[in-house]
Amino acid sequence: MKKIVSLLCALVLCCAMMPVSGAFAAEEEVAVYNWFDYMDPEVFDLFEQETGIHVVPYYFTTNEEMIVQVQYNPGAYDLVFPSDYIVEKMVRLGMLAEINYDNIPNLVNIDENLLNPDYDPENKYSVPFMWGTLGILYNVTMVEEEVDSWSILWNEKYANRIYMLDSIRDTMGIALKYLGYSMNSTDLFELREASDLLIAQKPIVKAYYVDETKEKMAAGEAALALMWSGDALFAMELNEDLDYVVPQEGSNIWVDPMVIPATAKNKENAEKLINFLCRPDIAQRNCEYIWYSSPNKAAIEAMGEDYTENLTINPSQDIIDRCEFFHDIPEDEFEDFNDEWERVKDAR
Numbered sequence: 001m002k003k004i005v006s007l008l009c010a011l012v013l014c015c016a017m018m019p020v021s022g023a024f025a026a027e028e029e030v031a032v033y034n035w036f037d038y039m040d041p042e043v044f045d046l047f048e049q050e051t052g053i054h055v056v057p058y059y060f061t062t063n064e065e066m067i068v069q070v071q072y073n074p075g076a077y078d079l080v081f082p083s084d085y086i087v088e089k090m091v092r093l094g095m096l097a098e099i100n101y102d103n104i105p106n107l108v109n110i111d112e113n114l115l116n117p118d119y120d121p122e123n124k125y126s127v128p129f130m131w132g133t134l135g136i137l138y139n140v141t142m143v144e145e146e147v148d149s150w151s152i153l154w155n156e157k158y159a160n161r162i163y164m165l166d167s168i169r170d171t172m173g174i175a176l177k178y179l180g181y182s183m184n185s186t187d188l189f190e191l192r193e194a195s196d197l198l199i200a201q202k203p204i205v206k207a208y209y210v211d212e213t214k215e216k217m218a219a220g221e222a223a224l225a226l227m228w229s230g231d232a233l234f235a236m237e238l239n240e241d242l243d244y245v246v247p248q249e250g251s252n253i254w255v256d257p258m259v260i261p262a263t264a265k266n267k268e269n270a271e272k273l274i275n276f277l278c279r280p281d282i283a284q285r286n287c288e289y290i291w292y293s294s295p296n297k298a299a300i301e302a303m304g305e306d307y308t309e310n311l312t313i314n315p316s317q318d319i320i321d322r323c324e325f326f327h328d329i330p331e332d333e334f335e336d337f338n339d340e341w342e343r344v345k346d347a348r
């Protein structure tokens with residue numbers, strides 16, 4: 001009996017020590033953590049066919065949800081798509097790996113104006129994927145007056161026909177902007193004014209959504225929605241009664257780059273995927289699927305007037321000039337911001 005046991009033990013040990021090889025080798029993969037609806041689904045298939053690297057996709061809805069997941073699941077993600085101000089935060093917290101640009105020759109296609117940005121001054125950690133604005137998506141058959149001010153989102157005539165974004169920086173941001181303050185304010189009195197304004201608006205808001213809004217607006221379920229430019233254009237492609245505007249008081253302009261967490265297990269595969277996504281035909285394919293603004297010069301050239309003549313995807317300098325970028329607000333200063341947003345969420 002003893003002999004059988006020790007033989008079995010030896011066998012188990014032997015198996016455990018055997019090098020993983022041949023058919024047992026782990027498949028090459030890259031774990032991608034992206035926004036919902038932010039990539040043509042066929043793009044990952046094409047990448048897999050060309051490289052043999054299997055893409056494992058994960059999805060998030062807001063930056064704030066995403067960064068917590070990356071912090072608490074080290075090694076889970078190889079490529080992530082945070083917005084500019086969250087890149088700033090991730091750099092500050094030492095959460096990102098430096099990108100090896102030898103692996104990204106397609107960087108030449110990216111517009112120089114979007115390189116070396118404030119959120120990553122030497123472009124050590126990030127490559128732009130898409131950019132856009134925050135504005136109002138509205139149904140021209142349901143709204144009588146000209147839409148050019150945030151004030152319309154407080155007009156009781158549209159009670160129960162307004163969607164707001166369930167996203168702290170966006171919704172608090174436009175309330176701050178409507179009041180004439182910076183979207184990056186940390187002043188408690190300004191934040192309190194903004195949250196009071198949103199609480200006063202709450203009875204006429206139909207719902208706070210993020211990803212659902214585009215389909216619901218396309219289906220004519222509301223008159224006005226706070227929305228990002230690409231999701232707005234996605235809905236406008238489905239329903240010709242929809243239009244999009246960046247209000248006169250100003251708004252947010254943003255860039256969503258691609259970054260590699262410092263804990264990534266497949267860094268080189270992530271770089272291969274970044275390079276693939278910077279290829280002009282792939283960037284064009286994505287742009288024509290999700291309708292956000294592209295940083296890819298070659299893709300824009302290929303899209304021609306369909307792209308350049310469209311003010312939603314290619315905003316004028318005038319629109320850009322009245323927008324500001326969000327910036328990272330360090331945790332201790334962000335407490336008031338959070339508390340005021342919680343007041344809004346908890347209000348009836």
Ligand code: N2P
Pocket residue numbers: 035036037038083211228231254256
């Ligand atoms: C797409 C999300 C767009 C990202 N569903 C806005 N920064």
